[in-house]
Amino acid sequence: MNCAVKTERLTKQYAGGTKALDSLDLEVDRGEVFALLGPNGAGKTTLMRILTTQIAPTDGKAYVLGMDVEREGGRIRRRISYVPQETSVWGDITGYENLLIYSKLYGVPREIRAKRIADACSIMDLEEALNRRAKEYSGGMIRRLEMACALITEPEILFLDEPTLGLDPSMRKNMWTALERLREERDVTIFFNTHYMDEADLYSDEIGIINTGRIVVRGQPEELKDRVERERIIIRTREPEDARTRLNSLFDDVSVEGNSVVIRTENGERGLAELLGKITDADSIALEKPTLDDVFMKYAGVRMRENGENRRRKHD
Amino acid sequence: MIDFFRNGLAMMELEVRRIAHDRTELYTRAVQPILWLVIYGPIMAEVRAIDTGSIPYVAYITPGVLLQSTTFISVFYGLNMVWERESGILKKLLVTPASRSSIAVGRSMSAGIRAVFQALVIIPVALLVGVRFFPSVPNFVLAFILIFLSSAGFAALSVCLASLMKTRERFMGIGQAITMPLFFASSALYPIALMPKAIQYFAVINPMSYSVDAVRALMVSGALASLPEDIMAILLFDALTFCAASVMLRRIIE
Numbered sequence: 001m002n003c004a005v006k007t008e009r010l011t012k013q014y015a016g017g018t019k020a021l022d023s024l025d026l027e028v029d030r031g032e033v034f035a036l037l038g039p040n041g042a043g044k045t046t047l048m049r050i051l052t053t054q055i056a057p058t059d060g061k062a063y064v065l066g067m068d069v070e071r072e073g074g075r076i077r078r079r080i081s082y083v084p085q086e087t088s089v090w091g092d093i094t095g096y097e098n099l100l101i102y103s104k105l106y107g108v109p110r111e112i113r114a115k116r117i118a119d120a121c122s123i124m125d126l127e128e129a130l131n132r133r134a135k136e137y138s139g140g141m142i143r144r145l146e147m148a149c150a151l152i153t154e155p156e157i158l159f160l161d162e163p164t165l166g167l168d169p170s171m172r173k174n175m176w177t178a179l180e181r182l183r184e185e186r187d188v189t190i191f192f193n194t195h196y197m198d199e200a201d202l203y204s205d206e207i208g209i210i211n212t213g214r215i216v217v218r219g220q221p222e223e224l225k226d227r228v229e230r231e232r233i234i235i236r237t238r239e240p241e242d243a244r245t246r247l248n249s250l251f252d253d254v255s256v257e258g259n260s261v262v263i264r265t266e267n268g269e270r271g272l273a274e275l276l277g278k279i280t281d282a283d284s285i286a287l288e289k290p291t292l293d294d295v296f297m298k299y300a301g302v303r304m305r306e307n308g309e310n311r312r313r314k315h316d
Numbered sequence: 317m318i319d320f321f322r323n324g325l326a327m328m329e330l331e332v333r334r335i336a337h338d339r340t341e342l343y344t345r346a347v348q349p350i351l352w353l354v355i356y357g358p359i360m361a362e363v364r365a366i367d368t369g370s371i372p373y374v375a376y377i378t379p380g381v382l383l384q385s386t387t388f389i390s391v392f393y394g395l396n397m398v399w400e401r402e403s404g405i406l407k408k409l410l411v412t413p414a415s416r417s418s419i420a421v422g423r424s425m426s427a428g429i430r431a432v433f434q435a436l437v438i439i440p441v442a443l444l445v446g447v448r449f450f451p452s453v454p455n456f457v458l459a460f461i462l463i464f465l466s467s468a469g470f471a472a473l474s475v476c477l478a479s480l481m482k483t484r485e486r487f488m489g490i491g492q493a494i495t496m497p498l499f500f501a502s503s504a505l506y507p508i509a510l511m512p513k514a515i516q517y518f519a520v521i522n523p524m525s526y527s528v529d530a531v532r533a534l535m536v537s538g539a540l541a542s543l544p545e546d547i548m549a550i551l552l553f554d555a556l557t558f559c560a561a562s563v564m565l566r567r568i569i570e
Contacts, residue, residue: 052411054569074413082411084404093333101333104326105412107319133337149408159411 003066004030004157004189005051010060012046012213020046022213023060028206030156033183033190035204037197037292039304043213044193045085048161051191052082065156081150085162085193088146091135095126095145098134102149120151123185124178140171144178151182158182160192164199176203197292197304207292211300221292228290228298231268233275235261236283243279250274320418327422331429342430346437349385353378353438353445366506371537375447379531380504382438383463383524384495386431390467391495393427394474395487401478401568410569417562420475424561427471428464435463450538459534466527466550472557479567498524503532523553 005028012021020043028034036044049055050062053073062069064076089098099117108116121127124144129137134145143163150158163179164172176199182188194200200207201221208218217224230253237243240256247254251271253264265271268287275285296304335342353374360366361373368376400406409419443449449456474491481487499505501515502524508516519525530546533539 049407054407054410074415077411077413080411082408084407086402086404086407088404088408090330090334090405092337093330094337097330097333101326101330102412104329105323105409105414107322107413146404146408 002030003063004028004032005034005191006063006066007047007051008061010047010050010062011058012043012050012055013058020213021050021057021060024210024214026208026215026218028189028191028208030189031187032205033203034192035200035207036191036193036210037195037200037207037296038193038210039195042210044195044210045161046213047210048082048159048191048193052080052159053077078153079155080157080159081153081155082159083143083146083150083161083163085165087142089134089142089149092133094131094133095137095141095148096130098145099130099149099152103152106153108152116152116154117148120148123151123182124148125174138171140167140174143167143171143175147175147178147182154186155188157189157191160190162193162195164194164196172199179203195304197296201292209292209296209299211296216299217295224292224295225290228294230264230266231271231290232288233263233265233268233271234286234288235263235275235279236285237261237279237281238283239281243282246278247275250278319413319415320421323414323418323422324425327426328429331426335430335433342434342437345385345389345434346441348388349381349438350441352381352384353442353447357381357445366510368507372447374442374445375449375536376532377505378442378447379535380499380502380528382435383466383528383531384499384504385438386434386463386467387470387498387524388495389431389434390424390427390470391474391477391491393423393430393471394476394478394481395484395491397423397475397478397568399484406568416565417558420472420561420565421468421558424468424471424475424558425464427474428468431467432460432464435460447536449535452534452538455534455538459531462527462530462534462547462550465554466523469523469550469554469557472554472561475561475568476557476564479564498522501525502528504528523549526550526553 005026007024007026009023009025010021011019011023013019024043024047036047038044050057050069051064053069053076056070065079067076069076096117099120103113103117121130124147126141126144126148129141134142137145164175167175179190183190204221206218207221207224208215210216235243236259240259240261243261244254244256247261247263251263251265255262263271268289272285272287293304357374357377366373397406477490478487481490501511501518502522503519504524508519508525511519526546526549530543530550533543533546
């Protein structure tokens with residue numbers, strides 16, 4: 001079996017009656033960076049907790065590296081690593097001590113412990129800060145320390161639950177740079193949860209969009225966006241009808257919407273180049289590309305942000 | 317088994333490292349037991365209301381005060397678990413190859429280690445107020461092993477409580493409501509024979525009675541007649557609480 005993760009009709013109902021996962025089917029290949037994208041409350045964290053053998057499913061099956069999460073939890077845990085969304089290092093000891101304690105908990109043999117710790121730190125760019133107490137670290141450094149702790153075992157799959165939650169943009173970028181360095185050096189599958197569409201878009205090979213406990217659609221980011229709508233060039237002008245007549249010969253889908261002429265095309269950049277010289281009286285020209293939110297809208301029927309907020313309100 | 321041993325050691329090492337970085341808690345938590353030894357003990361000794369045989373009163377209560385302070389630490393250790401539940405540490409521990417039970421036991425043992433350090437802070441104070449300990453190194457070592465074991469047992473008990481409480485505020489109230497009765501209904505401050513009958517029955521099932529008795533025999537009186545019984549009781553208590561904590565840990569997670 002070449003699947004890193006495979007689930008069959010996976011269902012999780014909590015004691016309160018909330019159905020977090022609803023017959024969820026998913027396959028993730030080895031070596032991929034897989035993003036599970038969805039609003040808060042969609043079931044992302046529940047799925048990850050089942051896959052990392054923390055909680056048992058109510059119904060259905062889940063396999064990690066071909067092993068059953070319910071029956072072979074111990075064997076799975078030897079081959080995966082996980083970073084929860086909440087802080088998971090001890091603040092009152094140093095970064096190095098955190099790595100040392102985790103390496104012992106994971107049973108990393110004494111002879112290779114130092115090397116494993118050094119390697120993990122070099123990937124995560126932590127060498128400078130190792131002898132400071134973790135509570136003195138910035139949010140981004142704590143995250144990288146957590147990643148380093150997760151790497152000591154040289155896992156085959158790295159599960160990251162909302163890895164950049166609460167980090168500022170530059171910290172987010174640093175973290176992803178570190179993860180990219182990891183992928184260059186090791187053959188590791190990365191399975192991460194996020195509600196940041198740009199992150200899923202930029203850093204994943206494959207995306208699964210989850211809503212109300214089901215995978216609504218999955219595919220490569222570009223492929224998903226292509227499925228939604230073509231790119232749009234929007235020209236604001238005082239004479240839209242005039243402009244449309246002139247552009248009709250260049251593009252096959254030109255329409256007037258209020259004060260604007262809207263062109264729908266496969267390649268917006270090329271469309272813009274073709275426009276040059278044809279339009280002289282435009283107030284502004286904008287190029288809009290479909291986003292993952294449009295993908296979410298198409299398959300889940302709502303906007304991701306709105307949906308997340310509605311669900312949260314319902315829970316309050 | 318190797319798993320248990322390895323996790324226990326790693327958890328204990330973690331605790332020692334934390335203590336090495338910050339000992340403030342050990343000192344602030346020593347204030348209360350020191351008050352018992354420095355104020356309550358000498359005053360009650362002056363009154364001569366409690367017959368403690370040939371042992372001076374302050375020496376009599378020293379093991380009880382030691383164990384009261386270490387038990388407090390252990391019982392509130394469950395609080396740490398609640399906090400770790402809110403943070404990601406517990407989740408991450410669950411995804412290590414360690415078994416659930418070795419995590420519960422390992423955490424309990426780290427409470428035991430902290431308790432031993434706490435006892436080490438209090439003993440010099442006892443010496444300063446004139447307590448004469450029984451001069452035997454093996455006795456002291458065994459006494460500390462028993463302090464460690466009994467504290468680990470109480471910590472496991474607190475893991476069970478933590479699994480029922482789940483929030484810090486509730487836990488604070490319950491923790492307080494459990495430790496004080498354990499202390500008063502044991503032979504920590506007075507011989508069990510002096511208690512009302514109903515409380516005597518409770519004292520018999522109170523694990524703290526046995527640990528106080530054992531530590532008193534080893535460190536103060538040197539009379540070891542009931543020691544085997546005490547050790548058996550502590551081991552039984554540990555076995556029960558370790559098993560319960562292993563089962564209850566599941567509830568903290570869900």
